[in-house]
Amino acid sequence: MNRYSIQEFVEKTEQQDKGQGLFELETERLLEINLNGQIWTKAGAMVSYRGQIKYEREGILEHGLGKMFKKALTGEGTALMKATGAGKLYVADQGKKISIINLQGESIFVNGNDLLAFEPSITWDIKMMRKIAGMLSGGLFNVRLEGRGMLAITSHYEPLTLIVKPGDPVYTDPNATVAWSGGLTPEFVTDISLKTLFGRGSGESIQMKFEGEGFVVVQPFEEVYYSQTTSG
Template identity: 60%
Template sequence: MSTVDNRYTLREFVEQTQQRDRGEGFFEMESPRILEVNLRNNYVWTKMGSMISYLGNIRFEREGVFDKGIGGFLKKAVTGEGARLTKANGTGKLYLADFGKKIQILRLENQEIVVNANDVLAFESHVTWDIKMMKRVSSMMAGGLFQMTLSGTGMVAITTHYEPLTLVVTPEQPVYTDPNATVAWSGTLSPNLKTDITFRSMIGRSSGESFQMEFIGNGFVVVQPFEEVYQAQG
């Protein structure tokens, strides 16, 4: 006599994967790779192209090229899609994701963090932001070395490939990282580009074996077990 196997029914699938309200506030982790943003007649800045679904009345507006002034326009002209933002405004539930990357929610309390521009998923409207490029970086390396500085008080969501690792930096213990595996660092740090090889040997190489980011001072650095390679875009 056969028995009915209820493990794979549509009903069970819906129950296991359906959206759930957890009452966690403005940012809510719907899953490790999907962020829910609860809008109530306000707005949030999101990475362009990260919206996968929404409920309610939400309008989307691409950030104007001159929203951050002429300097901001020139920065965005060379940072590519990774640094471009969309303003989601209204009331409802907004769902964001970025190529299945893992999402980390951070609460800033009058603090500053610097994040690889491509790894910023979303942040609250009252968080101050700016785009910067590492000093002394040649154009051949610039594709993945743009960062977004986020400061103030509010929620920020960033993404990582797989599980991140946070390393503590002290004056006695500097930290060296592969630029393509570096996700974020505390605003108290100003990294330097470090290399011990000649310019000729760097031609055609883009990995951390060629050059490293050097962090000295007091703070932390977040890295991921994955090397992202970017191409600068016009």
């Protein structure tokens, strides 16, 4: 067990500027945002801040009636907070590992629960996986992000990226799937014979099948989602 004097502890854990720009990994589980303008973060993700920053929940019509309607249907947890101002903002999500992605005109799908923060220059839209709604706890939805700018995603432990090639589909557990490239459209398949291979929760015989050309990101953890509209 490590023991430190107060001075040693402060020196070991003190925040340090690494000069990495807008998004900076202060640790692998804590994101520093060097804010000068505006940023979107997952609601409840703010850990600390310094400077003149105004932090407010997204307005009900902030992103248009269509997105509000989708959110009402999904009952999901991608509620966003808008941070505006100048200073340093620190965000995290339950100690999950953070990865920073710099989009340069590409698109990516991210599981709604794994999206931590993104620049306002990126356009986004909620995509509900209707065929699987109700089959998993709280259903399953994702966010499509496209454009130029940085975004931060989270995963339980280290993420693994699998390359999808034509004629060589990749199958994943929905509860362990974090993100995938914008050109892929997953298909949901059920196979009772694979029940003992995929998952240990409800809907365990359901897999996501990725075909074509691109990539899919998985985590070594099965995350169970609960709809905000679910009671009990």
